[in-house]
Every structure is written in structure tokens, then in C-alpha cells.
Amino acid sequence: MFAYYLDLALRSLKRNKVLTALMVLAIAVGIGASMTTLTVMHLLSGDPLPGRSGQIFFPQLNPDASRPHAKEPSAVMDYHSAVDLWSARRADRQALIVDSMIKVVAPDATLPPLRLDMLSTTVDFFPMFEVPFRYGSSWSADDDAKHSRVAVISDDLNDKLFGGVDSVGRTLRLGGSDVRIVGVLKPWRPVPLFYEAWGAYTKPQDVMTPFSTGLEINDGHFQQYNCWHIPDTPGHLQDAPCSWVTLWVQLDDAAKAGAYQRFVADYAAQQKSTGRFTSTVTRLRNLMRWLDYIGVVPSDVRLQMWLAFAFLAICLFNTVGLLLAKFLRRAGELGVRRALGATRGAVFAQCLVEAGLIGLLGGVGGWLLTLAGLWLVGRQPTDYADLIRLDLPMFLTTFALAIATSLLAGLLPAVRASRVVPALQLKVL
Amino acid sequence: MQIRPILSALRHHRLATLLIALEIALACAVLCNACFLIAVRVSAMAIHSGVDETALAQIKLDCDDCNASDLNARVLSGLGKLPGVQSVSVINAVPFGDHAGTAGITLDAAGQHSGGVVDFYAAGPGSFQALGLQLLAGPLPKQDDFRAITNFLPADASVWVTRALADHLWPDANPLGKEFWMDKFHFRVAGVLEHLARPGGGEGGPLTREWSVYVPTQPGAQLSGNYLLRAEPAQLQQVLRDAPAALAKIAPDAVFDKMASRSIGALRDGYFQADRAMAGILIGVIAALLLVTALGIVGLASFWVAQRRRQIGIRRAIGATRGDILRYFQIENFLIVTFGIVLGMLLAYALNLLLMMQYELPRLPLYYLPVGALILWVLGQLAVLGPALRAAAVPPVVATRSV
Numbered sequence: 001m002f003a004y005y006l007d008l009a010l011r012s013l014k015r016n017k018v019l020t021a022l023m024v025l026a027i028a029v030g031i032g033a034s035m036t037t038l039t040v041m042h043l044l045s046g047d048p049l050p051g052r053s054g055q056i057f058f059p060q061l062n063p064d065a066s067r068p069h070a071k072e073p074s075a076v077m078d079y080h081s082a083v084d085l086w087s088a089r090r091a092d093r094q095a096l097i098v099d100s101m102i103k104v105v106a107p108d109a110t111l112p113p114l115r116l117d118m119l120s121t122t123v124d125f126f127p128m129f130e131v132p133f134r135y136g137s138s139w140s141a142d143d144d145a146k147h148s149r150v151a152v153i154s155d156d157l158n159d160k161l162f163g164g165v166d167s168v169g170r171t172l173r174l175g176g177s178d179v180r181i182v183g184v185l186k187p188w189r190p191v192p193l194f195y196e197a198w199g200a201y202t203k204p205q206d207v208m209t210p211f212s213t214g215l216e217i218n219d220g221h222f223q224q225y226n227c228w229h230i231p232d233t234p235g236h237l238q239d240a241p242c243s244w245v246t247l248w249v250q251l252d253d254a255a256k257a258g259a260y261q262r263f264v265a266d267y268a269a270q271q272k273s274t275g276r277f278t279s280t281v282t283r284l285r286n287l288m289r290w291l292d293y294i295g296v297v298p299s300d301v302r303l304q305m306w307l308a309f310a311f312l313a314i315c316l317f318n319t320v321g322l323l324l325a326k327f328l329r330r331a332g333e334l335g336v337r338r339a340l341g342a343t344r345g346a347v348f349a350q351c352l353v354e355a356g357l358i359g360l361l362g363g364v365g366g367w368l369l370t371l372a373g374l375w376l377v378g379r380q381p382t383d384y385a386d387l388i389r390l391d392l393p394m395f396l397t398t399f400a401l402a403i404a405t406s407l408l409a410g411l412l413p414a415v416r417a418s419r420v421v422p423a424l425q426l427k428v429l
Numbered sequence: 430m431q432i433r434p435i436l437s438a439l440r441h442h443r444l445a446t447l448l449i450a451l452e453i454a455l456a457c458a459v460l461c462n463a464c465f466l467i468a469v470r471v472s473a474m475a476i477h478s479g480v481d482e483t484a485l486a487q488i489k490l491d492c493d494d495c496n497a498s499d500l501n502a503r504v505l506s507g508l509g510k511l512p513g514v515q516s517v518s519v520i521n522a523v524p525f526g527d528h529a530g531t532a533g534i535t536l537d538a539a540g541q542h543s544g545g546v547v548d549f550y551a552a553g554p555g556s557f558q559a560l561g562l563q564l565l566a567g568p569l570p571k572q573d574d575f576r577a578i579t580n581f582l583p584a585d586a587s588v589w590v591t592r593a594l595a596d597h598l599w600p601d602a603n604p605l606g607k608e609f610w611m612d613k614f615h616f617r618v619a620g621v622l623e624h625l626a627r628p629g630g631g632e633g634g635p636l637t638r639e640w641s642v643y644v645p646t647q648p649g650a651q652l653s654g655n656y657l658l659r660a661e662p663a664q665l666q667q668v669l670r671d672a673p674a675a676l677a678k679i680a681p682d683a684v685f686d687k688m689a690s691r692s693i694g695a696l697r698d699g700y701f702q703a704d705r706a707m708a709g710i711l712i713g714v715i716a717a718l719l720l721v722t723a724l725g726i727v728g729l730a731s732f733w734v735a736q737r738r739r740q741i742g743i744r745r746a747i748g749a750t751r752g753d754i755l756r757y758f759q760i761e762n763f764l765i766v767t768f769g770i771v772l773g774m775l776l777a778y779a780l781n782l783l784l785m786m787q788y789e790l791p792r793l794p795l796y797y798l799p800v801g802a803l804i805l806w807v808l809g810q811l812a813v814l815g816p817a818l819r820a821a822a823v824p825p826v827v828a829t830r831s832v
Contacts, residue, residue, distance in 0.1 A: 022724050115491050115684045230581050230612045310459045317452035318725035325732030
């Protein structure tokens with residue numbers, strides 16, 4: 001039966017090529033626009049740590065003495081709060097994070113000096129965020145404690161400086177200090193770059209050192225996120241009234257998360273009682289809630305998506321109107337079919353098959369337009385341009401959305417067509 | 430031409446009429462709001478930076494180990510010798526570049542009365558003239574206005590503020606001689622500038638875009654590495670091409686920041702790139718939207734013309750002219766589009782309210798609605814013209830034939 005309906009649909013589509021082309025075009029353009037923006041949205045709002053993001057938490061408190069009535073704590077912490085919470089070791093894993101610009105020279109390479117963003121963190125960073133290693137491994141907790149002059153570098157930087165060979169054990173000059181490379185990462189590109197507190201889509205830093213080491217070798221070059229008084233020595237923020245250090249923790253179950261939340265709240269209360277804090281507001285959001293809270297997806301991308309769906313709705317109305325015209329124009333033919341014994345259901349199914357076929361054709365066009373749209377998005381100078389591609393789920397979504405749209409558009413016209421009164425049509429003939 | 434028979438004919442096609450009207454309503458809502466979004470972006474892009482953009486460029490060097498004063502002296506004299514260069518001065522930031530001196534100010538020494546978050550331009554001798562700032566009140570900075578920096582800015586300085594900032598801080602008073610503070614730093618207004626945009630966008634939206642303070646500062650350890658280069662506009666590109674090689678000789682130990690070292694015009698282009706792309710996308714959406722709507726009207730009108738061939742023939746046979754038939758379809762289209770527009774205006778307003786909540790947009794100015802309506806009326810008439818002409822061409826003899 002389906003094959004017969006398909007044959008009828010093909011004949012009908014061929015009969016009025018202009019109208020068919022109009023409908024296919026409308027669906028294709030609507031699907032192309034929607035899927036382009038939906039794909040970008042899908043890429044940018046994804047989970048950077050699938051399966052583990054529920055156990056990763058972002059503790060926050062409000063060290064800013066100038067905002068005693070703040071509703072929300074500050075995004076990052078001052079040095080003392082961050083180190084206090086970190087050294088208490090109340091979480092399953094915990095990592096301090098700070099980044100700073102530094103001059104990087106490979107002594108045995110002939111490249112001009114680079115100026116790179118250096119990530120300084122503690123050893124839990126690597127297992128907590130499942131950072132993959134190509135050569136060597138991360139530094140040890142001992143290196144953190146001893147301020148060891150060691151570093152982990154990215155795959156990219158290893159290619160650039162050492163031609164991609166195993167560079168573990170070689171020396172890198174960071175600022176004025178020599179550090180020994182202990183590990184080289186595999187390509188690693190979490191999207192978004194979640195561990196940066198302000199939400200970014202850039203690549204992870206190319207150079208990583210122990211937190212304590214980074215503070216020493218790049219002393220005087222740290223940027224604050226916010227200061228409530230001018231620091232005495234710019235760039236040296238350990239005792240400054242500034243927030244600039246990020247803390248991430250891993251808490252394996254809900255009970256631990258609850259306990260940690262109380263721990264952070266108690267810490268804030270205790271700091272307020274000593275007079276260092278003026279506010280006890282704290283938060284402990286898990287990774288996805290935190291990304292949602294800071295609105296990591298650029299607002300332009302969201303706006304484009306809503307715009308595209310409004311456009312798809314217009315295309316949908318357009319297709320409903322055209323399908324209605326098309327089906328009712330064939331009222332005579334449908335009347336004959338009904339008179340010869342086809343049920344209403346059969347006529348309805350036949351019309352829907354025709355609508356679905358238009359959707360399929362529109363889906364092919366929409367897929368091509370989506371590819372073109374994504375190519376355009378990829379050429380924009382954004383941090384995420386290199387990530388733009390159509391993955392399999394989105395490819396399938398394209399066709400599912402196209403067919404769903406056309407079936408939805410075909411529903412009303414098909415109902416109308418199946419209600420054609422056979423006698424009336426036959427009389428006209 | 431009577432409207433009544435058209436209305437009663439439309440009543441027979443309620444569903445199709447409603448569909449096309451809804452499509453037009455949605456199109457009207459999206460059209461008005463998309464045009465408004467474009468206008469908002471374009472007006473943001475039209476901002477007056479207050480500096481001679483065609484003649485200026487930023488040169489940025491990073492040098493952690495350099496002696497700052499020595500680096501400044503070497504760069505100022507070295508770059509100044511390049512052909513075409515008119516002046517080189519030290520500055521912490523430039524409009525459309527990275528921000529460097531963003532801080533909250535207060536109107537009292539105790540820090541109780543906040544004046545908002547502003548951007549400080551800590552700028553060395555010669556930079557006022559190089560920027561080409563327009564003075565509204567007060568004198569030009571004198572030699573002894575350039576104070577030595579302590580930490581972030583000079584501890585006590587005469588400053589030049591923009592008119593926008595002066596109007597915000599002291600709406601009804603003469604700003605000259607007024608004081609304000611940033612933490613323990615104390616400033617006294619010596620002059621008012623017509624325009625000077627802050628490096629990046631203001632935190633409080635477009636109204637704060639020009640909350641800038643020009644602080645004459647003596648270059649030194651805390652003010653080095655970032656330079657304002659002024660050249661003959663025609664020679665600026667050549668100077669920028671020559672600069673990296675010259676700097677490699679002048680300051681071999683410094684890392685040249687290629688991304689930041691561009692002309693102010695290029696920095697401006699980069700700064701507004703996302704807005705331009707968004708405006709382009711919106712224009713594309715509007716074009717596609719109008720096209721799809723027009724095609725929908727063409728499709729449905731063609732269908733109705735074909736369906737009514739016999740009736741048209743009969744009307745022609747009993748005396749209707751071609752013009753009557755043409756006008757019939759035009760008026761019919763006008764009625765449907767009008768119905769859509771009325772719905773669409775309400776929808777446009779609702780959509781704008783939604784956008785205002787989500788994106789801090791201002792309210793949609795009312796004149797967008799009639800303009801949007803006019804566009805859709807014209808579009809409807811153009812789209813229906815083809816099918817209506819075909820209808821008008823139906824010969825009266827059709828009436829005598831059966832199908």
C-alpha cells in the first residue's frame with residue numbers, strides 16, 4: 001500500500017513541478033537555517049565531561065569586602081580562601097587554577113620567543129578532568145609541595161617546538177626559569193573550556209606548571225579578576241584584596257556534595273567572624289549548572305537560533321497553505337478514489353505520504369544548505385570556528401526535523417482532503 | 430469595486446486565508462524586530478571614538494625582563510625615526526583595543542558614593558595631541574600635569590573627562606574643578622573632552638560607552654610597552670609593515686604582539702566583526718523571509734485563480750472588464766495582508782517584550798510597525814500581480830465551456 005501511495009505521490013509531485021519546487025524550497029531553506037543554528041548551539045552547549053560532569057563542582061564564596069550585600073558570590077576566589085579550601089582536602093579531588101601570560105623559549109629550538117598563556121594548577125587537575133597524555137605523565141603531589149620546576153605541554157606546542165617527538169625530560173625556558181617537561185598531552189579540546197571561570201571556547205593552555213611553581217616563576221605578572229582595593233604590588237596578588245584563583249572539586253556522591261557545601265558555608269561564616277569577610281553567601285554548583293548560570297553560549301548564537309526557528313515556523317505556514325491548495329485542487333481525483341471504495345483513512349494516508357516525500361526532498365536540500373551555513377559559520381573569526389561540523393546525530397536530526405515539519409504541515413490539508421464528499425466531486429465531472 | 434463579495438468569497442476559504450494571514454503576521458513580527466536589531470547594531474557600530482582613527486595605530490611589546498624606562502626611551506626614539514611617523518607616545522590602552530584601566534570611581538574620599546565603572550587612559554606626553562582629542566572646556570595638559578605613576582595611576586592628578594561622563598557624574602554643575610576618587614587615588618577635573626570612547630564596551634550598555642578619563646601620566650615601570658603611533662594616514666600601513674623589523678633591532682629582548690599592534694581602524698573593524706556578521710545574518714533572514722512569504726502568496730493566489738477560472742469567465746461574460754478582475758485579486762490580497770499585519774503588529778510587540786527580557790534591548794520604536802506594514806503590503810501586491818494578471822487574461826468564452 002505504501003509503495004502505491006509513494007507512486008501516487010511521485011506522480012502528483014511531477015504534475016505541478018513549480019508548486020512542488022516551491023514547497024521543497026521553503027522546507028529546505030527553513031531546515032537549513034534552523035539546523036545551522038541548532039548545530040552551533042549543540043556544539044557550544046555540550047557537556048565537556050560526559051558522564052562525569054555531575055561529580056565536578058565549582059565552589060564559590062564572596063571574599064569581596066566591598067560587597068557585603070551581594071546576592072551572588074564572586075566567580076573566583078582570593079588566594080587565601082582558595083588555598084585554605086584546597087589544603088583542607090575535604091573533596092575527593094581538588095584543583096587550584098590560575099593562568100598568566102609568560103614568555104616561552106625552547107633552548108634547543110631556533111624559533112623566536114613565544115608569549116603564551118600558562119596554566120598553573122595542582123596535580124588533581126589531570127585525573128579530575130581526564131586529561132589524556134601522549135608521552136610521560138603529570139607531575140606528582142610532591143612536585144606541587146616542593147615547587148618543582150616541571151611542566152606539561154600540549155600536543156600543539158610539542159609539534160611546534162620539538163617536531164612532535166617525545167620531549168619528556170627536555171628543558172623549556174618559562175620567563176627567566178628553566179623547567180623540565182614531564183608530560184605531553186594528546187590533543188585535548190574540551191568544549192566549552194569549562195575550567196576557566198568566565199566560560200570560553202578557546203583551546204586549553206599550551207603550557208601547564210604546578211600552581212606553586214607558576215606563582216614563583218611568573219611573579220608580578222598575574223591578572224586579577226576583580227580587586228576591591230588597589231593591590232600594593234601589581235601582578236603579585238597573594239596577599240592582595242583581589243579575586244583571581246579558581247577552585248574546582250570532585251565530589252563523588254550527593255552526600256559528599258552536601259557535606260562540602262556545609263564545609264564551604266562554615267568556612268565563610270568563620271571568615272566573617274574573624275572580620276576578613278563581610279558576607280557569608282556561598283554556592284556549590286555542579287559543572288553543567290555553573291555553565292548554565294554564566295550563560296556560556298554567546299547570546300548572539302541563542303538569538304540566531306530563535307530567529308531561525310521563527311523562520312522555520314513561517315516556512316511551515318507557507319507549506320500548509322500550499323499543500324492545502326494542492327490537495328484541494330485534486331478534489332476531483334480524490335472524489336473518484338473515494339467513490340471507488342478508498343476509505344477516508346486511505347486518502348489521509350496517501351496525502352501524508354505525499355507530504356512526507358516533500359519533507360524528505362526538503363531534508364536533502366536542507367542538509368546541503370546546513371553544510372553551506374556551517375561552512376559560513378566556520379569562516380567567522382570566532383574561538384569555536386575550528387569545531388564547527390555536522391556530526392551524525394545532527395545529520396539525522398536534519399532529516400527527522402524536515403520530515404516531521406512536512407508531516408505537521410500535511411496534517412491539516414490531509415484531513416481536509418479526506419473529508420472531500422465523493423458525490424459532489426463526481427457531479428462536477 | 431465592492432469589498433463585500435470578496436469577503437464572502439474569502440469566508441469560503443477560511444482556512445487558507447487564515448494560514449496565509451498567520452504567515453504574514455509572523456513575517457511582520459520577525460521583520461520589525463530583525464530590522465530593529467540591525468538598527469541597534471548599526472548604531473553601536475557608528476560610535477564616535479573621539480580620536481583620529483585614520484592616523485593612529487597601537488604598537489604593543491611584551492618584555493618581562495626589560496628596564497621599562499629604557500624600553501620606552503628606545504621605542505620612542507627608534508619608531509619616531511621611521512619615515513612617515515609623526516609622533517610616538519606611551520599609553521596604557523587605545524579605543525577598540527584591550528582594556529587596561531577599568532575601575533570603579535567614587536565621588537567622595539570615603540568611597541561611599543559610587544560614580545560607576547569607568548576606563549582610565551594613562552597616557553604620556555604628546556598623546557593628547559596625537560589622539561586628536563577635542564577640548565570642550567579647560568586648557569590642554571601642561572608639562573607638569575604629567576605625574577609619575579604610583580602602582581596603577583598617579584596618586585593625585587588633574588584629569589580630562591568626556592562630556593558623557595561629566596553629564597553622568599555632575600548633571601547640573603560645571604564639571605571643571607570637581608573631584609573624584611578611585612580607592613585612595615584622587616583626581617581633579619581639569620578639562621572636558623567632546624568624545625573619547627573607552628577601549629571595550631561599557632558594562633552598563635551603550636550609555637556608558639564614553640565613560641573615559643584621560644590621565645596625563647609620566648611613563649615608567651607601570652606604564653611601558655604599549656605605544657600610540659601617529660603617522661600620515663596615507664603612510665600608516667607602510668609604517669605598520671616596517672615596524673616589526675625596526676622593533677626587532679630597537680628592542681630585541683621584547684616579544685612583538687602582532688594581534689594588538691594594528692591601526693585603530695583595523696582594531697575597530699575587529700571589535701565590531703561579530704556585530705557586522707550578525708547584521709549580515711539578519712539581512713539574510715529578512716530577505717529569505719520576504720521571499721518565502723511572497724512565494725506563499727504566489728502559490729495560493731495561483732491556486733485560487735485556477736480554481737475560479739470558470740467564475741472569472743462568467744463574470745467577464747456578463748460584463749466585467751479585465752481591470753475589474755485584476756482589482757478583485759489585488760483587493761483580496763490587500764484584505765488578507767491587512768488582517769495579517771494587524772495580528773503581526775501585536776505579535777511584533779510581544780516578540781520585542783521577549784527580546785527585551787532576554788537581551789537587554791530597548792523598546793521597539795512604534796514607527797517600525799507602519800514601515801513593516803508598508804513593506805508587507807507592497808510585497809503582497811507584487812506577489813499577487815502575476816496570478817492576478819493571469820486571471821485577468823481568462824477569456825469570457827471559458828464560461829460557456831464545461832471543465
